[in-house]
Amino acid sequence: MNIIEIRNLSKIYDEKTVPVYALNGVDLAFKEGEFTCIVGPSGSGKTTMLNMLGGLDSPSAGGIRIGDTDITSLRSRQLIDFRLRNIGFVFQSFNLIPVLTAKENVEFIMQMQGIKKDQRDKRTMELLNAVGLADKVNTRPGKLSGGQQQRVAVARALASKPRFILADEPTANLDSKSAENLLEIMEKLNREENITFIFSTHDARVVAKARRVVTLEDGRIVADVSKN
């Protein structure tokens, strides 16, 4: 079953002067439980694609349907709430809140969702346990390694029980061991809990783990390969 459907999606920058097609008539769909990589050279439209899927940017043409919702028709306030409840984000540079502990970084997403304290505490511990950081709950990001910070970011992305997780170059700032470790955790979460991951990456290790690889070039899909 498709959880994301992209139809004829285009994003044109500098439309009035020299138009640049970041995305040019893309049609794509993602099924629940996929572990997909979007790859391509710099400027191919990977990041733009992820921004569109995350509702962070609006398309110039076309539409994106997530479940039953056409997110391109949502107003700003509705879109913020939609992101909170449906999409998990993992950023290249972790983007944790430095003044909060690992536990608090994961928990505050649930608090914004209005989840009760006891449920929040339980789920936070489950998630930190799942990413192997049960012993770092009260540690602030500044005291964690890059790999550990990104694992907290994954736990935070999962906190809201999203339909899918968008990970923009999640291993770019990690050493190979940390990257490998992170990928194993995400793969395990995908395999055991059927969580959908969509990556944008240059990292061959991520590509190697992915079960589907979508290749973009000049804003168009030039290859869409699924591995068995």
Place this chain on the structure above:
Amino acid sequence: MIFLIAFKNIWRNKARSLIVITAVTLGLTGGLIAVAVMTGLVEQKVRSVINTEISHLQIHSPSYLKNSEPRFVIHEPEKVMQFISQIPGVKSVCERTLLTGMAASPNSAAGVRILGVDPPREKTVTNLYSSIPDSSGGWFTGSRKNQVVIGHKLAEKLKVRLKSKIVLRFQGTDGNLYEAAFSITGIFGTASSVFDETSVFVKKTDLDVITGGESGIHEIAVMMKDISSIPLIQPQLKRSLPGCDVQNWIEIKPEMGLLTSVIAVEVYVILGIILFALAFGIVNTMLMIVFERTRELGMLMAVGMSKARVFNMIMLETVFLTFIGGVTGMALGAGLIAFLGHHGIDLSVVSKGLSAYGVDTKIYPIITKAFYINLTIMILSTGVLSAIMPARKALKLKPVEAIRIE
């Protein structure tokens, strides 16, 4: 959680936050002390005028207030005084004969206001007796006739000393001119040089003897147990004494009432200006904070933090920062004011100016509890208003751009 994040965010850059907090603290402490000194100055001035000159209420013949001629006396003053004394809330009452005349010494002469008083009763209403230093005699000592108590300024002008003789010349209630020699038995020194130069106190009984009859009562002075009871008792007296004019201290000395009203507004203006100036520093700091945290704010909006929450977070940070400085400033200011209010600030270097103004050289700063409450509201308002610009700046960020800023 927004509360927690906002509070923790303040301490990210401790040095910067401490600079802002210190600026607010010092600004408010300085402002509070300035305000307390001004308030204390006015309070002392008003208290001095009430206690040494005018008391809380004065009763005169309506004609006397229009034209201060000796013939316009209060009729049946004993009955009036007896009636007033019985009113609950009244502390003490005394009567005065008021005459305008000349005081002359062998060296000089000056126009004076002669107050014929009952010395023991006058002591219950005014505290002029306490303004006579031990070395300058006392408040009508013994039963000797024709004693006079004058101010030190008048003594200087007439070039007289304790036990010197002066001649007082005045017009009696019958319209005739009288004169008599008086012996100086006390020289007072109040905070008001004008009062010290123009007021002369004698026994009313001596005036009666000199004029060969009843010298008349022109003024009845009333002191309350509590100054706040004036609005209750004054109308009651006005109703009960239709042949008399009853004035409160503000009506007697409107400039005192004006001074009190002006200072009540001025203290807020001063603190308002200080807080307004501090607000610019706070806004600048918060704008820097928003600029530095652009990527983080972008992330928060990307993961679903609503604009209202972002606004509230910036607002809370600003209010915390302002309030910590504000509370510290108020605590420091209150401590200093309590200390200075107890020990006083010695301003004897400007004693001449203060004396002309009618204020003692030692100022006791004072601030009311209500002022602290209002100041707290002003500080919170400053925090909220200072937050608007940085918070709006944060709201204008686009998450897609903000999360990529290095």
